[in-house]
Amino acid sequence: MTRWAPDAALRLEAAALDLVAEQGYAATTVPQITHRAGLTTRTFFRHFADKRDVFFLRDREFPRVVAAALEGLPAETAPLAALQQGLERATSPLAQWREPILRRRAVIRAEDQLRERELLKSGHLADAIAEALVARSRPGTEVTPAEARLLASVAVLVFDRALDSWLDGPPLSPLSAHLADAWRDLAALFGP
Amino acid sequence: MTRWAPDAALRLEAAALDLVAEQGYAATTVPQITHRAGLTTRTFFRHFADKRDVFFLRDREFPRVVAAALEGLPAETAPLAALQQGLERATSPLAQWREPILRRRAVIRAEDQLRERELLKSGHLADAIAEALVARSRPGTEVTPAEARLLASVAVLVFDRALDSWLDGPPLSPLSAHLADAWRDLAALFGP
DNA sequence: CCACCTTATGACATTCCGTGTCATGATGGC
DNA sequence: GCCATCATGACACGGAATGTCATAAGGTGG
Numbered sequence: 001m002t003r004w005a006p007d008a009a010l011r012l013e014a015a016a017l018d019l020v021a022e023q024g025y026a027a028t029t030v031p032q033i034t035h036r037a038g039l040t041t042r043t044f045f046r047h048f049a050d051k052r053d054v055f056f057l058r059d060r061e062f063p064r065v066v067a068a069a070l071e072g073l074p075a076e077t078a079p080l081a082a083l084q085q086g087l088e089r090a091t092s093p094l095a096q097w098r099e100p101i102l103r104r105r106a107v108i109r110a111e112d113q114l115r116e117r118e119l120l121k122s123g124h125l126a127d128a129i130a131e132a133l134v135a136r137s138r139p140g141t142e143v144t145p146a147e148a149r150l151l152a153s154v155a156v157l158v159f160d161r162a163l164d165s166w167l168d169g170p171p172l173s174p175l176s177a178h179l180a181d182a183w184r185d186l187a188a189l190f191g192p
Numbered sequence: 193m194t195r196w197a198p199d200a201a202l203r204l205e206a207a208a209l210d211l212v213a214e215q216g217y218a219a220t221t222v223p224q225i226t227h228r229a230g231l232t233t234r235t236f237f238r239h240f241a242d243k244r245d246v247f248f249l250r251d252r253e254f255p256r257v258v259a260a261a262l263e264g265l266p267a268e269t270a271p272l273a274a275l276q277q278g279l280e281r282a283t284s285p286l287a288q289w290r291e292p293i294l295r296r297r298a299v300i301r302a303e304d305q306l307r308e309r310e311l312l313k314s315g316h317l318a319d320a321i322a323e324a325l326v327a328r329s330r331p332g333t334e335v336t337p338a339e340a341r342l343l344a345s346v347a348v349l350v351f352d353r354a355l356d357s358w359l360d361g362p363p364l365s366p367l368s369a370h371l372a373d374a375w376r377d378l379a380a381l382f383g384p
Numbered sequence: 385c386c387a388c389c390t391t392a393t394g395a396c397a398t399t400c401c402g403t404g405t406c407a408t409g410a411t412g413g414c
Numbered sequence: 415g416c417c418a419t420c421a422t423g424a425c426a427c428g429g430a431a432t433g434t435c436a437t438a439a440g441g442t443g444g
Binding site: 221222223233234237241242243 | 430
Binding site: 080112115116117119120122123147149150151153154157161185186187189190191 | 272304307308309311312314315339341342343345346349353377378379381382383
């Protein structure tokens with residue numbers, strides 16, 4: 001597909017993470033990042049909308065992955081069950097990325113500018129989930145747009161919480177277990 | 193208190209809202225805003241951390257208001273009930289601000305840069321709520337920090353949803369009714 | 385009434401962010 | 415081999431955001 005070095009975005013991401021680990025986010029400039037990656041400043045902004053975006057390269061396709069997982073489920077599956085199963089399937093590949101995700105989270109947590117971008121990405125994930133829920137809505141398991149938005153918000157809340165406890169927990173505990181815990185904790189607030 | 197014109201921040205906010213309504217957010221520059229408010233660019237950044245922040249002047253004290261409402265409740269009130277009552281009390285003054293809140297939401301919805309800032313403010317609200325829940329935790333209605341964060345996330349989700357449906361609904365419907373609806377909708381997902 | 389301190393603002397300089405535009409070189413189709 | 419395409423380089427430029435010093439307004443204590 002791409003001709004030149006196909007990993008320009010990945011090189012920029014790696015350079016950015018290195019520099020931020022050394023100097024912090026504020027002290028790291030885009031020219032520094034591009035110089036380390038062997039590129040120019042202008043090229044950086046062709047791959048990323050702004051300086052913050054370089055730290056969210058991996059999140060770009062995740063909404064589509066979750067949406068695809070949802071639409072791949074049997075039509076009879078009720079919305080809430082579909083969210084549980086869809087999240088579990090979409091997140092299973094994350095197991096092998098635990099360490100880089102951990103390092104990236106440390107960077108994001110340290111800077112409000114990155115934290116708000118992370119929240120926006122979660123918002124986009126919720127949008128994609130809501131859209132997918134409406135798309136797979138069938139007579140019998142009907143989902144209105146308003147219900148879909150609520151379900152999607154809840155799903156993202158559960159996902160974020162499960163991801164956090166997974167990253168904070170022992171290295172080998174499966175993410176799926178933390179997802180189940182998060183669903184159970186939430187239901188326990190309203191159930192008996 | 194303040195000596196010069198005590199309303200510099202308010203003037204800047206009004207000028208910014210006017211200009212954005214006329215030209216859109218991207219086309220509006222900070223020099224334009226400050227010129228209309230009769231101030232200089234440098235003064236803008238003394239009142240607001242960045243260009244986006246001018247649209248969130250009103251949200252600054254809201255986390256403290258909610259936290260105060262929570263801590264003003266009887267210690268016996270269970271956490272979930274405390275959140276319901278606390279939100280209802282803290283939001284009751286919003287009734288008179290419906291129109292300006294509506295205009296502001298239209299501006300924020302139109303721009304991702306403002307939407308992500310709004311999400312960060314919601315995050316700060318959740319932080320304040322979680323902290324307040326832990327602070328009012330008593331033997332009998334014990335709340336761990338992890339539970340508090342979950343409860344706070346749920347409360348913010350409910351608040352955001354109720355605010356949206358309130359703004360989308362008829363002008364005179366009380367916000368408290370939309371809050372109750374949002375709590376009921378959420379519980380219905382997990383209850384019977 | 386006067387020196388003094390505090391504080392909001394103005395004025396100026398500077399760095400970096402982000403974008404528009406055109407040129408260049410590499411690639412692949414035909 | 416010619417040409418269209420696309421990633422990148424090079425250059426220019428306006429705006430965001432900050433550091434620093436100066437100034438004016440007001441309050442305070444003598």
